Every structure is written in structure tokens, then in C-alpha cells.
Amino acid sequence: KSVKKGFDFTLMVAGESGLGKSTLVNSLFLTDLYKDRKLLNAEERITQTVEITKHTVDIEEKGVKLKLTIVDTPGFGDAIDNTECWKSVADYIDQQFEQYFRDESGLNRKNIQDNRVHCCLYFISPFGHGLRPLDVEFMKALHEKVNIVPVLAKADTLTPTEVQKKKIKIREEIEQYGIKIYQFPDCDSDEDEEFKQQDLELKESIPFAVIGSNTVVEAKGKRVRGRLYPWGIVEVENSAHCDFVKLRNMLVRTHMQDLKDVTRETHYENYRAQCIQSMTRMVVKERNRNKLTRESGTDFPIPMGPAVSESETEKLIREKDEEVQHEKNKPVLQLGAGFSQKFQYDFKI
Amino acid sequence: MSSHGHGGSQSSGGGSTLLGYIGIDTIIEQMRKKTMKTGFDFNIMVVGHSGLGKSTLVNTLFKSQVSRKSAGWARDEKIPKTVDIKSVSHVIEEGGVKMKLTIVDTPGFGDQINNDNCWEPISKHINEQYEKFLKEEVNITRKKRIPDTRVHCCLYFISPTGHSLRQLDVEFMKRLSHSVNIIPVIAKSDTMTVEEKQEFKQRVRKELEMNGIEFYPQKEFDDDMEDKSDNDKIREAMPFAVVGSDKEYQVNGKRVLGRKTAWGIVEVENPNHCEFAQLRDFLIRSHLQDLKEVTHNIHYETYRARRLNENGGLHPICDTQDSNL
Numbered sequence: 001k002s003v004k005k006g007f008d009f010t011l012m013v014a015g016e017s018g019l020g021k022s023t024l025v026n027s028l029f030l031t032d033l034y035k036d037r038k039l040l041n042a043e044e045r046i047t048q049t050v051e052i053t054k055h056t057v058d059i060e061e062k063g064v065k066l067k068l069t070i071v072d073t074p075g076f077g078d079a080i081d082n083t084e085c086w087k088s089v090a091d092y093i094d095q096q097f098e099q100y101f102r103d104e105s106g107l108n109r110k111n112i113q114d115n116r117v118h119c120c121l122y123f124i125s126p127f128g129h130g131l132r133p134l135d136v137e138f139m140k141a142l143h144e145k146v147n148i149v150p151v152l153a154k155a156d157t158l159t160p161t162e163v164q165k166k167k168i169k170i171r172e173e174i175e176q177y178g179i180k181i182y183q184f185p186d187c188d189s190d191e192d193e194e195f196k197q198q199d200l201e202l203k204e205s206i207p208f209a210v211i212g213s214n215t216v217v218e219a220k221g222k223r224v225r226g227r228l229y230p231w232g233i234v235e236v237e238n239s240a241h242c243d244f245v246k247l248r249n250m251l252v253r254t255h256m257q258d259l260k261d262v263t264r265e266t267h268y269e270n271y272r273a274q275c276i277q278s279m280t281r282m283v284v285k286e287r288n289r290n291k292l293t294r295e296s297g298t299d300f301p302i303p304m305g306p307a308v309s310e311s312e313t314e315k316l317i318r319e320k321d322e323e324v325q326h327e328k329n330k331p332v333l334q335l336g337a338g339f340s341q342k343f344q345y346d347f348k349i
Numbered sequence: 350m351s352s353h354g355h356g357g358s359q360s361s362g363g364g365s366t367l368l369g370y371i372g373i374d375t376i377i378e379q380m381r382k383k384t385m386k387t388g389f390d391f392n393i394m395v396v397g398h399s400g401l402g403k404s405t406l407v408n409t410l411f412k413s414q415v416s417r418k419s420a421g422w423a424r425d426e427k428i429p430k431t432v433d434i435k436s437v438s439h440v441i442e443e444g445g446v447k448m449k450l451t452i453v454d455t456p457g458f459g460d461q462i463n464n465d466n467c468w469e470p471i472s473k474h475i476n477e478q479y480e481k482f483l484k485e486e487v488n489i490t491r492k493k494r495i496p497d498t499r500v501h502c503c504l505y506f507i508s509p510t511g512h513s514l515r516q517l518d519v520e521f522m523k524r525l526s527h528s529v530n531i532i533p534v535i536a537k538s539d540t541m542t543v544e545e546k547q548e549f550k551q552r553v554r555k556e557l558e559m560n561g562i563e564f565y566p567q568k569e570f571d572d573d574m575e576d577k578s579d580n581d582k583i584r585e586a587m588p589f590a591v592v593g594s595d596k597e598y599q600v601n602g603k604r605v606l607g608r609k610t611a612w613g614i615v616e617v618e619n620p621n622h623c624e625f626a627q628l629r630d631f632l633i634r635s636h637l638q639d640l641k642e643v644t645h646n647i648h649y650e651t652y653r654a655r656r657l658n659e660n661g662g663l664h665p666i667c668d669t670q671d672s673n674l
Contacts, residue, residue, distance in 0.1 A: 018510020080516050081463045127508060127537060128400040133462050157509075157540035159610050227542055230621045232613025241611050 006058075006065030008114055009256055010096075012146065013070065014089060014138065015123025016077035019153035024121075024212035025070055027225060027236055028248050031057050050075040050088045071117060077134050086138045093117050093145045097271040116268060119182070119251070119259045120146045123153040124207055130169040131177070139179045145267055147182035147259050149251075150174070155209035155242050156227060156234045163209045170207055181206070184250075185258055202250060208243040211236055388440075388447030390497045391637065392478075394529070395452065396471065396521065397506025398459040401536035406504075406593035407452050409606060409617060410629055414595075415439045415452055429457040432470040453500060459517050468521045475500050475529050479652040499649060501640045502565070502632070503529045506536040507588060511545050513552045522562045528648055530565035530640055532632070533557070538590035538623050539608060539615045546590050553588060564588075566636065570643055583631055589624040592617050 013021040025031070051074050059066045073089055076082075096116045103112045120142065124135055139148055150170065155163060174181060187199045213236050217226045225236040236244050251259075395403040408414055415437065438451040453474070458467055478499040485495040503525065507518055522531055535553070538546060557564065566584065571577040594606045594617050606617040617625045632640075 016510075018508070018512045020511075078515065080520060081465050083463050125400070126540075127398065127402075132460060137462060154540050156610070156612075157537055159608055229539070229542055229613065229615075230619075231615050232610070234610075234612050 006067060007256075008067040008069070009260070010069040010071060010115060010117050010119075011251070012073070012089075012093075012117045012120040013123065014073045014076055014120055015153065016125065016134075017074065019123040019125060020210075020212050021072065021121075021123055021153075023214055024151075024153075024210055026214055027212040027244065028251065029057065029059060029068060031059075050085050052088060052092045069115070076138075082134055085134075086141045089138075090141055090145060093142070094271065097145075097268055098275075100268065101272060101275060116263055117146050118256075118263045120148050122148055122150050124150055124170060126152055126154050126157050126166070130166065131173045136173070136177050136179070139174075139181070140177065143180040144270060147262055147267070148179075149182050149247075150207035151247065152207045152209040154211065156211045158209070167205075167207060167209065182259070182262070184255065202246060205243050205246050208247040208250075210244050210247055211242040212244070385445050385447075387494065388449060389641075390449045390451070391641070392451040392453060392498060392501050394455065394471070394475075394500045394503040395506065396455050396458055396503060397536060398508060399456060401506040401508060402593050403454065403504070403506055403536075405595060406506075406534075406536070406591060406625075408595045409593040409625065410632065411441060411450060413439070413441060415441070415450055430461070432457040432467050434470060434474045451498070464517055467517075468524055471521075472525060472528065475503075475525070476652065479649055480656075482649065483653055483656060497641075499644055500529050501644045503531045505531050505533045507533055507553065509535055509537055509540050509549070509590075511541060511549055513549075514556045519556065519560050519562070522557070522564065523560055526563050528652065530567075530643055530648070531562075532565050533588040534628060535588050535590040537592065539592045541590070550588065550590065565640065565643070567643075570647060586624070586627065589628040589631075591625045591628055592623040593625070 011025075013025060015021055053072045053074060054069055055072070056067065056069045059068055071092070076085055076089070079085065093116075100112065100114065100116055103109065122135070122139060124131065139150070142148060152158075152163070152166060152170070158166065184199065184203055187196050191199075211227065211234055213225045213227050213234075215225070215227070216223050217228045217233055218224075219226060219233045219235055224238075227234045227236075235241050239245055393407070395407060397403055433454075433456045435454045435456065436451055437454070438449060441448045441450050455471055458464075458471070461467065482495060482497065482499055485492060505518070505522060507514065518533075522533065525531060533553070535546075535549065541549060563569070564587065566580040568577075568580075568584070571580055592608065592615055594608050594615075596606065596608070597604045598607050598609055598614050599605075600607065600614055600616060605614075605619070608615040608617075616622050620626055
């Protein structure tokens with residue numbers, strides 16, 4: 001039944017303009033989402049603030065449907081003064097959480113639209129010496145709201161040694177600044193060796209050094225996606241050239257469900273908890289103002305008699321609290337990362 | 350030797366025709382001898398985000414370790430909070446000619462989250478050098494050869510995004526093109542294919558024009574038709590898309606400077622790969638002297654005139670000196 005309905009996935013791409021985000025997205029999903037795009041010049045960009053744009057595309061492969069939504073952040077980091085330019089991005093993510101929160105609390109929950117951002121690909125410039133202040137600030141502002149997967153953009157500008165050095169430096173800096181990027185789940189000990197090896201390689205490839213291409217070129221008699229230079233041809237899908245294949249496999253073939261799970265179980269729950277807390281604080285304030293004698297709303301509420309009128313928020317809080325308790329007692333089924341995507345069971349109500 | 354030399358005894362515009370050989374043309378040889386004895390100064394400033402290959406390019410241009418990177422500055426140094434100005438000087442000798450080359454680096458430019466006014470320390474530095482020179486000039490006892498620390502050329506590194514110029518690029522060049530010779534270059538251009546390069550250059554040139562940015566060689570300073578046609582060709586090819594490298598590899602039996610990737614070797618001096626050779630020829634082999642002259646005769650004079658006009662001019666050392674100004 002799930003297969004019939006299809007799956008949905010929301011991917012956000014963030015980073016300065018000119019790092020090949022659109023090209024990479026098109027390469028990953030073999031789409032042409034940015035066909036009629038108009039590139040702005042410096043003048044036009046002065047008045048731009050960071051926009052949030054959405055493109056949705058339906059992809060079908062071997063009977064499995066995927067509704068893919070790409071959230072783009074044009075204008076990010078382009079201004080002279082980029083203070084807090086990540087705010088609109090953070091707000092967008094929160095808005096999706098809020099929307100979902102409302103829908104969940106609504107009466108008709110059968111067809112909830114899940115627009116929450118499941119993964120954010122953050123593009124790091126290959127021209128720097130590692131992370132720049134803006135990169136650090138962005139990731140720190142968002143690492144508790146969304147799964148961040150850092151990628152090293154336009155990696156064909158780097159020699160193999162340079163790629164290695166940069167990756168190491170970036171990984172060090174990520175740790176140094178306490179940035180929590182998306183962690184690949186550890187392998188179960190009963191997985192086979194090959195799988196474990198792949199998993200290890202994946203973890204050591206962060207950030208993924210990627211190259212994208214909208215064009216097909218001829219290399220060694222084959223037609224491949226690539227970039228033609230006077231000194232050679234870069235093949236996007238050649239693992240010796242870049243980590244594109246690793247990223248694609250991770251994103252689409254092996255970790256898509258985990259990304260969604262972590263979004264749901266960690267980031268969304270964080271949001272929810274914060275939301276509930278702040279709501280209860282509001283209610284407590286109100287209550288104290290009305291001089292009612294009742295306990296703080298964060299405890300297990302005593303079921304109220306019909307004589308007392310209940311404000312809507314209080315009702316919501318009560319329902320949520322009950323649900324939270326209910327969730328904590330539910331058994332959680334872990335699916336191995338290699339488990340085929342076709343057999344997904346949604347355990348949420 | 351300078352390409353501006355005119356040989357022959359033809360004179361245009363009403364000079365007298367010569368009846369025999371006098372030897373005026375030997376002045377060029379005399380100048381050459383003098384220059385070889387005294388040597389000359391050349392100061393280049395490099396501006397751009399960190400990581401655009403500025404130090405490497407400078408090393409490649411002068412085929413020696415002249416940049417700050419080579420002077421032992423650790424690559425892992427933190428990005429400074431404000432723009433630093435760091436100068437490194439070397440004496441380079443070739444064919445008996447000595448050049449004191451100074452590279453002025455500007456770490457921190459464009460690297461912060463808020464880059465407002467990050468051009469100010471640079472502007473200040475340039476003006477300070479003019480001021481220094483001016484002070485020496487108005488002295489009663491002047492040095493025989495005033496040390497020239499004025500910035501003769503500012504290489505501005507454009508990030509190869511493939512889209513267009515950034516706001517910061519436009520702001521910087523707009524503000525500084527009237528006080529120093531700006532030569533924009535497209536950095537790390539091995540990230541673009543041939544078509545991408547062409548399109549990017551066109552867009553950048555259009556933007557430079559739209560914003561009224563006069564980069565060197567400025568149209569208004571073309572001496573004559575010959576100059577104009579030479580410079581027109583150069584202006585149309587700018588900004589040069591360059592790649593720098595201080596490593597050598599073997600290609601077709603020759604040792605060349607390049608970058609070795611998994612799919613081929615980018616040869617820095619190969620005109621089919623990038624425009625480094627053009628930049629080098631332009632900067633060093635044809636316009637080096639002109640850069641200095643434009644700096645002295647135009648940018649410096651503008652500064653000087655402004656300074657002497659404000660508040661009644663410089664503090665006179667002695668009354669009789671004023672008439673010499």
C-alpha cells in the first residue's frame with residue numbers, strides 16, 4: 001500500500017551562488033529543474049534578500065514513485081553584509097515543523113502533507129582554506145533543526161591531494177566548532193564485511209567532493225555525464241574523479257529513510273518539545289494572571305470536569321502530553337540501512 | 350625593452366629633417382644602462398577572498414617564491430577579523446636588471462560574514478603610500494631617488510562562480526579604480542570549461558561597463574592610435590582567466606608548470622588551457638613601465654592635487670619652497 005502511495009522526500013540545498021547547487025541537483029535526480037532560470041547580475045542582487053524557493057518533481061523508477069521537493073536558498077551569502085542571512089532558512093524549516101505540528105493535532109490526519117525538510121546539503125566552497133565564518137555560523141544555526149550533509153562543491157578544481165587535505169581540515173573544523181552534522185547510523189554487527197567497508201568509506205568521505213554536470217560528453221567511446229576541458233574529461237559518475245556516486249547512493253538508495261527518521265525522531269521532536277514548553281509557559285503565565293489554582297501544565301494534568309471550560313491551548317497541551325507518554329512506551333522497530341526501500345512500514349498513527 | 354621606443358630619424362609634426370646621423374637614438378641605450386645600474390621598484394597588490402590562489406599566482410608570475418605564503422606564513426593561520434595589509438619584498442635579477450618587487454597582500458578581504466567597508470584599510474594603505482611620496486617630494490633636501498612604495502598595480506581576483514560579479518567585487522573596484530590601476534583576473538579558472546569561461550567573461554565585462562569601472566589599461570589614458578589599438582585588444586580579452594602553479598610536471602617530454610588532476614594536467618603556460626601567459630606578458634613584458642607611469646603621472650597627481658588644495662596645501666617647510674610646488 002505504501003508503495004502505491006509513493007514516498008516523499010524534501011531536500012534543501014544551501015550555499016553561496018555559483019557553487020553548482022542547481023547543476024548538482026539536476027545531476028542527482030536526472031531532472032531539469034532549473035531550465036528557465038535567469039541568472040541575476042550583481043546590481044540586481046543588491047536588493048535581494050535570501051529567498052526560499054521550492055521545486056517539486058515526481059520521479060518514478062521501477063514502479064516506485066518518489067515525490068521529490070527541492071528547497072533552494074538563492075541569495076544566501078551573496079551580499080556584502082551577510083549577517084544572519086540564514087535566518088530565513090531557519091524560519092522556513094521551523095514553519096514546516098509548525099505546519100506539521102498543527103496538522104498532527106488536527107482532526108483529519110489521514111492525508112498529512114509532510115513538507116518537513118529531511119536533509120540539507122550544505123555547499124562548501126573549494127576556493128577557501130576550509131570552513132569560512134559564514135559556513136560555521138550557518139551550520140551552527142541549523143544543525144539542531146535539520147540533517148546537515150556537507151559537500152565540497154566544484155571539486156574538479158582540486159587535485160586529489162588538495163581534496164584530501166581539505167576534507168581533513170573541514171572535518172577537524174566541524175569538530176572544533178561543535179557542529180553536529182548528520183551521522184550515518186552505525187552498522188549492525190551482523191552485517192557482512194563488504195557492507196561494513198562501504199559504511200566506513202562513507203563516513204570517511206565527508207564532506208563529499210562533488211561535481212555536477214548538465215551535459216553528456218563522450219569519453220573513451222562511452223557517453224557519460226561530464227565536463228569537457230582542454231586537458232581532459234571529468235566524469236561525474238566515476239568514483240576516481242569525485243564522490244558523486246557515493247552521495248547519490250547515500251541520499252537515494254541507502255539513507256533516505258534514515259534521514260526521514262532522524263528528522264522525525266530528533267529534529268521534529270526537538271521542535272515539538274520546545275513548542276510545547278513555550279506554550280505551557282504561556283499558559284502558566286496566563287493562569288497565574290487569572291489567579292486560578294492549578295498545578296503547572298508540565299505535570300500530568302488531572303482530567304478536568306465538564307464544568308470547567310478549557311481553552312483550546314490547554315486541550316492541545318493535554319493531548320500532546322498524553323501522546324508523548326504513549327510514544328515513549330511504543331516499541332521501536334529498527335530497519336537495517338540496507339533494507340530495501342520498497343518495504344517501508346509507517347508506524348506512526 | 351619598452352615597446353614604446355620609436356627608432357629612425359623621421360619626425361612627425363614639423364621637426365627638421367636631419368642632414369646626418371647625430372646619435373639621438375642612443376638615448377635609449379643610455380637609459381637602459383642607467384636602469385640596469387639603479388634597478389627599479391615594482392609594487393603589486395593582490396586583493397581577493399582567501400583561497401583564490403593569489404600567492405600561488407604571484408609566485409608563478411615571477412617564477413620565484415616571492416609571495417607571503419613562501420615567506421613562512423602558516424596556511425593554517427586564522428582569518429583576521431579586519432583586513433590586514435602585509436608587504437613582502439624581494440630583489441629579482443634577470444639579464445643584469447635588478448627589480449625590487451614588493452607584493453602587498455590583503456588577508457581578510459571578503460572573508461567575514463559582514464564585509465562592509467572591508468576596502469577601507471586597502472584604500473588607506475594606497476593613500477598612505479602617496480602621502481609618503483608627497484612628503485619626500487616637498488622636502489627641501491630631497492633624496493636623489495625617492496623610494497617608491499606606491500602601489501603600481503592592484504590585481505583583483507574574481508571568484509570563478511560562473512554567474513557574474515559579486516556585490517563586493519563591484520563595490521571594491523568602483524571605489525578604487527580612481528586611485529590605483531586595477532587589473533581584474535578570474536582566479537582558479539580551471540574550474541570552467543571553455544564555453545563557461547567565455548560566457549562568464551562576457552557577463553563580467555558587461556557588469557564592469559554597467560558600473561562604470563575603468564580597469565587598467567584605462568581608455569582615457571591611451572596615448573595615441575597605436576596605443577589605443579594595442580590596448581583595445583587587451584581590454585577585450587580581459588579579465589584574464591588564470592591558473593597558477595608552482596609545481597612542475599612532465600608533459601610531452603617537456604617540464605611544465607601545472608596542476609595534476611585525475612583526468613589530465615592543466616598546463617599553466619598553455620594558451621589553450623588558460624590565459625596566464627597573456628597576463629604575464631601584459632603585466633611584465635609590455636606594460637610594466639606604463640603601469641608605473643600611469644600611477645605616477647595620473648593617480649599620484651590626482652592625489653597630490655587634492656592634497657595641496659585642501660586646507661591650503663601641505664605644511665610648507667619654508668616660504669620660498671612654495672613656488673616650487
